[in-house]
Amino acid sequence: MTKIFIINGGQKFGHSGGRFNETISNETFNFFKKNSDFEVKTTNINDDYNPVAEVEKFVWADVIIYHTPIWWFQLPHGFKKYIDVVFTEGHAKGIYKSDGRSSENPTINYGTGGMLHGKKYMVTTSWNAPKEAFTLPGEFFNQHSVDEGPLFGFHRMNAFTGMKPLQSIHFHDIEKNADVVNDLKVYENHLTQLFLN
Numbered sequence: 001m002t003k004i005f006i007i008n009g010g011q012k013f014g015h016s017g018g019r020f021n022e023t024i025s026n027e028t029f030n031f032f033k034k035n036s037d038f039e040v041k042t043t044n045i046n047d048d049y050n051p052v053a054e055v056e057k058f059v060w061a062d063v064i065i066y067h068t069p070i071w072w073f074q075l076p077h078g079f080k081k082y083i084d085v086v087f088t089e090g091h092a093k094g095i096y097k098s099d100g101r102s103s104e105n106p107t108i109n110y111g112t113g114g115m116l117h118g119k120k121y122m123v124t125t126s127w128n129a130p131k132e133a134f135t136l137p138g139e140f141f142n143q144h145s146v147d148e149g150p151l152f153g154f155h156r157m158n159a160f161t162g163m164k165p166l167q168s169i170h171f172h173d174i175e176k177n178a179d180v181v182n183d184l185k186v187y188e189n190h191l192t193q194l195f196l197n
Contacts (some may be wrong), residue, residue, distance in 0.1 A: 002195070003063070006032075006065045009127070041060065043057065043193070055086060058094065068126075096114045097114075098113035122169075125170045126174045127171065130172050
């Protein structure tokens with residue numbers, strides 16, 4: 001049985017009610033719950049959480065699935081705080097033991113002290129930006145993908161813990177031209193390809 005830990009990083013703040021990421025998180029939960037080959041645990045960063053219990057979920061899981069909007073080209077502050085608090089709690093308790101270097105040769109092996117080897121993660125993001133902002137010449141992101149650009153640090157963070165990435169999926173133009181029905185179909189197909197085929 002594959003153990004899935006779903007984190008809803010969609011924050012309720014300002015004009016955002018976090019509805020899209022809540023919808024995607026619920027779809028993820030329902031996808032896995034209807035198949036007896038999976039066991040699921042969840043966290044919503046808007047709710048109170050116990051850092052020790054959250055570390056235990058990371059250690060327990062085979063796959064961590066992160067759902068997050070992107071605010072000002074990075075994670076929203078509530079989700080970033082969750083990661084800072086939980087990963088700090090996880091020092092020598094299952095997430096990482098060190099930065100991987102030794103005092104004998106401190107210039108090599110940085111980022112090899114993670115404790116989550118053998119685990120995988122997947123991330124979904126939601127954007128106001130249209131996908132063309134990432135793909136067309138002369139547009140804002142200079143033809144850098146979400147994963148190579150704004151999420152570079154997020155992927156390195158997960159590599160630091162020892163986890164390997166599954167294919168991410170990004171939802172664009174959510175503020176002005178959302179097509180949630182189609183997005184959910186695309187997303188279910190994405191999950192099916194990754195976990196059932």
